[in-house]
Amino acid sequence: xxxxxxxxxxGRVLFGSGTLCRLxxxxxxxxxxxALVLCTSGHAQQGQALADSLGPLSAGVFAxxxxxTPVDATEQALASLRGxxxxxxxxxGGGSAIGLxxxxxxxxxxxxxxxxxxxxxxxxxxxxxQTLGGRKTTQxxxxxxPKTVIYDVDLTLSLPAxxxxxxxxxxxxxxxxxxxxxxxxxxxxxxxxxxxxxxxxALPVIAxxxxxxxxxxxxxxxxxxxxxxxxxxxxxxxxxxxxxLGGMFDMPHAFTHAALLPHTVAYNAGASPAAMDAVREAxxxxxxxxxxLHELGHSLGIAIPLRELGMPEAGVKQxxxxxxxxxxxxxxPLRRDPVRTLLRNAWRGHAPHEFD
Ligand code: NAD
Numbered sequence: 001x002x003x004x005x006x007x008x009x010x011g012r013v014l015f016g017s018g019t020l021c022r023l024x025x026x027x028x029x030x031x032x033x034x035a036l037v038l039c040t041s042g043h044a045q046q047g048q049a050l051a052d053s054l055g056p057l058s059a060g061v062f063a064x065x066x067x068x069t070p071v072d073a074t075e076q077a078l079a080s081l082r083g084x085x086x087x088x089x090x091x092x093g094g095g096s097a098i099g100l101x102x103x104x105x106x107x108x109x110x111x112x113x114x115x116x117x118x119x120x121x122x123x124x125x126x127x128x129x130q131t132l133g134g135r136k137t138t139q140x141x142x143x144x145x146p147k148t149v150i151y152d153v154d155l156t157l158s159l160p161a162x163x164x165x166x167x168x169x170x171x172x173x174x175x176x177x178x179x180x181x182x183x184x185x186x187x188x189x190x191x192x193x194x195x196x197x198x199x200x201x202a203l204p205v206i207a208x209x210x211x212x213x214x215x216x217x218x219x220x221x222x223x224x225x226x227x228x229x230x231x232x233x234x235x236x237x238x239x240x241x242x243x244x245l246g247g248m249f250d251m252p253h254a255f256t257h258a259a260l261l262p263h264t265v266a267y268n269a270g271a272s273p274a275a276m277d278a279v280r281e282a283x284x285x286x287x288x289x290x291x292x293l294h295e296l297g298h299s300l301g302i303a304i305p306l307r308e309l310g311m312p313e314a315g316v317k318q319x320x321x322x323x324x325x326x327x328x329x330x331x332x333p334l335r336r337d338p339v340r341t342l343l344r345n346a347w348r349g350h351a352p353h354e355f356d
Contacts (some may be wrong), residue, residue: 021199
């Protein structure tokens with residue numbers, strides 16, 4: 001076994017069905033008196049109901065969270081927060097609501113409780129991404145790590161099949177990049193393979209019946225594991241591309257992950273054969289990992305070309321240039337022409353290219 005370093009992150013997790021009703025106890029456990037509830041505008045009613053359920057522990061609702069955490073939305077929320085007497089942030093929703101909580105925590109050091117309703121995994125990571133002027137940047141800070149995460153499987157039963165599948169691919173992307181991460185270790189690899197296997201097992205069941213409680217439970221558990229992978233080790237080309245495209249073209253985050261994943265895995269396949277074997281084993285497939293992911297995406301109806309997700313054709317060159325001008329670490333070195341090939345294939349919705 002190779003020597004390794006693993007830094008465990010603090011955080012309390014409640015997982016189950018009906019766990020939302022424990023929120024009040026968790027607020028008191030943190031010795032907080034007034035929680036500001038954060039959500040997107042589409043979930044304003046849910047946010048208000050949650051605030052009402054907190055009674056005197058509520059400091060109101062801010063229902064203006066937006067995907068990719070634009071700084072102007074954070075500034076509006078900050079003004080609302082300052083006008084309240086909140087000493088705790090409670091975010092409920094997908095990565096958009098949770099991202100806002102983290103951006104506010106970064107600026108105020110307030111504690112957070114997160115209640116995730118998608119499989120994005122942000123709730124367990126010390127990572128915050130923010131967008132300003134068409135550029136999305138990420139940073140790691142312990143200040144944005146929530147104190148408590150409440151996973152309530154019941155809240156995920158309403159997530160539409162396609163969003164569930166795309167969000168599941170977002171989670172699998174965390175786990176796959178963790179397998180070939182420079183700082184991967186046996187624990188994160190164990191979490192990653194479990195996460196991929198359980199998510200890949202659950203998604204086809206959810207596609208048939210979005211309310212299947214067992215599959216929903218499996219998927220949410222897999223999302224926690226996937227998020228823990230993202231929290232623990234460095235990511236590579238796949239995440240970088242998703243952030244660049246998200247910032248440049250305001251693309252839907254989870255669907256962009258789903259569209260790109262087979263292609264970015266193909267790019268890195270030759271440089272990370274052990275990770276590819278682990279992915280194939282987790283997916284229980286005889287196919288090469290990129291092909292298996294491409295086919296899984298097709299069968300779930302989320303293999304959507306990037307051109308249909310809002311990316312202009314000129315974006316192929318623009319995004320490849322941006323990624324290669326400021327390259328992140330990646331198992332296979334980042335070179336403009338192959339990155340363009342990858343993006344062009346994903347833009348057209350073709351099968352992943354077989355890179356040398
Ligand atoms: P999202 O939060 O915007 O949710 C996607 C869609 O699903 C929205 O329309 C939302 O209203 C809907 N939705 C969410 N939960 C629902 C439910 N239970 N029932 C019905 N509809 C529901 O998108 P996302 O993909 O969850 O998160 C994307 C954001 O999260 C991006 O900004 C991304 O950068 C960020 N993110 C951050 C990290 C991190 O570690 N910092 C990790 C992953 C994602």
